[in-house]
Amino acid sequence: MFSYTFHWNQAFRALPQMLDGALVTLEIALLSMAIGLALAIALTVFRLSGNRVLSGVATAWVEVARNTPALFQIYMAHFGLGNFGIHLSPFTALLAGIAFNNAGYLAENFRGALKAIPETQARAGRSLGMSSLQAFRYIVLPQMLRVAFLPATNQMVWAILMTSLGVTVGMSSDLAGVTQELNARSFRTFEFFALAAVIYYLIAKAVTLAARLLAARMFRY
Amino acid sequence: MFSTALTWSDLAFLAHGAGMTLAVTAVSVAAGTVLGIVFGVIRFQFGPYWSAPLTFALDIFRSVPLLIQLVLGNALQSIAKLGWPPFTTSCVVLSLYTAAYCTEIVRGGIDSVPVNTRRAARSLGMTWWQDMRYIVAPLATRVSLPSWIGLTLGVMKDSALVLWLGLIELLRASQILVTRLQEPLFILLLCGAIYFVISLPIARFGRYLEERWSPND
Numbered sequence: 001m002f003s004y005t006f007h008w009n010q011a012f013r014a015l016p017q018m019l020d021g022a023l024v025t026l027e028i029a030l031l032s033m034a035i036g037l038a039l040a041i042a043l044t045v046f047r048l049s050g051n052r053v054l055s056g057v058a059t060a061w062v063e064v065a066r067n068t069p070a071l072f073q074i075y076m077a078h079f080g081l082g083n084f085g086i087h088l089s090p091f092t093a094l095l096a097g098i099a100f101n102n103a104g105y106l107a108e109n110f111r112g113a114l115k116a117i118p119e120t121q122a123r124a125g126r127s128l129g130m131s132s133l134q135a136f137r138y139i140v141l142p143q144m145l146r147v148a149f150l151p152a153t154n155q156m157v158w159a160i161l162m163t164s165l166g167v168t169v170g171m172s173s174d175l176a177g178v179t180q181e182l183n184a185r186s187f188r189t190f191e192f193f194a195l196a197a198v199i200y201y202l203i204a205k206a207v208t209l210a211a212r213l214l215a216a217r218m219f220r221y
Numbered sequence: 222m223f224s225t226a227l228t229w230s231d232l233a234f235l236a237h238g239a240g241m242t243l244a245v246t247a248v249s250v251a252a253g254t255v256l257g258i259v260f261g262v263i264r265f266q267f268g269p270y271w272s273a274p275l276t277f278a279l280d281i282f283r284s285v286p287l288l289i290q291l292v293l294g295n296a297l298q299s300i301a302k303l304g305w306p307p308f309t310t311s312c313v314v315l316s317l318y319t320a321a322y323c324t325e326i327v328r329g330g331i332d333s334v335p336v337n338t339r340r341a342a343r344s345l346g347m348t349w350w351q352d353m354r355y356i357v358a359p360l361a362t363r364v365s366l367p368s369w370i371g372l373t374l375g376v377m378k379d380s381a382l383v384l385w386l387g388l389i390e391l392l393r394a395s396q397i398l399v400t401r402l403q404e405p406l407f408i409l410l411l412c413g414a415i416y417f418v419i420s421l422p423i424a425r426f427g428r429y430l431e432e433r434w435s436p437n438d
Contacts, residue, residue, distance in 0.1 A: 004300040067374070068416045069381040072392055076409055079399060083406035157284070164286035168385065176288065190296035197285045197293060204284040 011191040014182050018192075021178035022199050028166070028174060029159040032095055036102025036159075037152070043107040044114070044144075045136065058107065065104020070162050073097040078169040091173070094166040098159055105155050106148070113147035114140070146219060153211040157204050164200070175199060226402045227411075238394025239415050245308070245390065246377045249315035253376070254369070256316065257323020262353070264324060265331045282321035287382050290314050295386055311383040319376050326368045330361030363434050370427030374420050391415060 046058040065073070074097030077088055088096060117140055125135035164176035171177045179196040183189050260279065264272045282290065294314040298305045305313075334357050342352040384393035395412035399405045 003302075064413070064417075067378075067420050068413045069378040069392065071381045071384075072378075072409070072413055072416065075392070075396070076413070079396075079405040080409045081406075083404075161284075161286040164288045165382075167288070176286065179289075189292065190300060193289055193292045193296065197281075197289050200286055200289060201281060201284045 006191060007188055008191055010186060010188050011195045014192070015195070017182070018175060018178055018196060018199060021173065021175040022203060024173045025160065025163045025175040025200075026203060028091070028095055028098065028163045029156065032098035032102055032159050032163075033156050035095070035099040036106055036155075039099065039103035040106035040110055041141070043103060044110045045133075047107075047111070048114075048136070061100075062104045062107050065101050066108065070097065070101050071165050071168065073100050074165055074169055090166060090169045090171040093169055094163065094171055094174075097165075098162050101162065102155055102159055105158075106152060109148045109151040109155070110144055112151075113144045116147050117143050149211075149215055149219070153208065153215075156207055156211065160200070160203055160207065225404060225407055227398070227404070227408070231398055231402075234398065235391065235394050235411065235415065238389055238391040239419065241388060241390040241394075242377065242380055242392075243419065245311055245315060245380045245383055245388070246373070248312045249319050249380070250373050250376055252312070252316035253319025254323050256320035258327050260320060260324040261327025261331065264328050279321040279324055282318050287314075287318060287379055288385055290318060291382060291386055307383070307386040307388045311380075311386055311388055315376060315380060315383070318379070319372065322372050322375075323369070326365045326372060327361070329368070330365035331357055333364045334360045366431055366434070367427065370423065374423055377420060377423070378416070 043058040043061060046054040049055060074094055077096040077100070078090065078093035081088060081093075121139050121143075122132075122135045125139045126132065130138065163174055166174050167176040167180050172181055175196055179192050183192045186192075260275060264275060267275075269276070291311065291314050295307070295310050298310050338360070339352055339356060342356045343349075347355070380390065381392040383390060384396070389397070391412060395408050398408050402408065
């Protein structure tokens, strides 16, 4: 049955290259998470604003981000925007696609988290003379971020897994891209991709662990 | 502005791709759910200590990108000389991926059934199997249904990745049309709309079942 000889040496020799790729993967995931978080807060403000146009934009964004494949969103950024004469590099397209996706999912998490914060708190803030934005910034937002921290951690892991989709739009510097290039040169598909899977697994676990330690420090009270 | 080179046969091509997406999703969700129920019951019954190997194995499917899993699955089947077509490989990998998530949902559902209810069933003389079948299953299903619908929709979207193995599903079909007609935005919007149209009835059906099954809440 198994007449295939494994050549793990080749894969291990390429390990430094792949670890460089893993750094790029982590960089894209962190950047997309930072952008997604900022956008998600903006979307939440839009939704709360009561302005019909703004909350419509926010709802449409969340629905599209959650009901179409992440790969579709990356294709949209890479091929779709070409119609407007905007040609994004694979890196930017990947980042834009994942950030769009993150923003949609995080905004939905925030909506759930908002339910845990009594409305009377914002009103108390207003009656102390805060503007509605101040009340959001100083009273609602800190509590919302705290409740949404764990779901956001999951989204971070998702972002790391999503970066592997970059290879379909020609990304060659992240972990999946590097692995695919090595694979195209040597056809040791199983060895290279198994090693990549181990690295992805370790990154995902490290991020989960780091988030848990961070949460233990930040949310002591 | 609204002229397009898209013909009816191109639309049929897209519809064919959508059919492939649906087929892969249906097979994977069906197989993944059965596996997930089995694994979920095992995880609950054996406790965290004895089911640790299973937990670890399933965790791998949730911590490694699906794209990598598909490539590995395909490489493995060719190493083992199974000679599977891409459709089979995709379905097997996606089923295991679904099962990994479904296990958590099932375990959570069983966990939500109060221990006293189950003890009451056993003290009425029900066997373990009867308890599972008539007490736990109905209660756990109600709790798990929303997450399960969410999982189904998620797998439907993730099934787009099988294009990497050469399967022509919805996204790949629209990509082929984009290459041929050079109208990326229009065709991709169409593709996104089809994804939307497919997932909407599933979400609606889930909400309908949820309302119907909880008349007393």
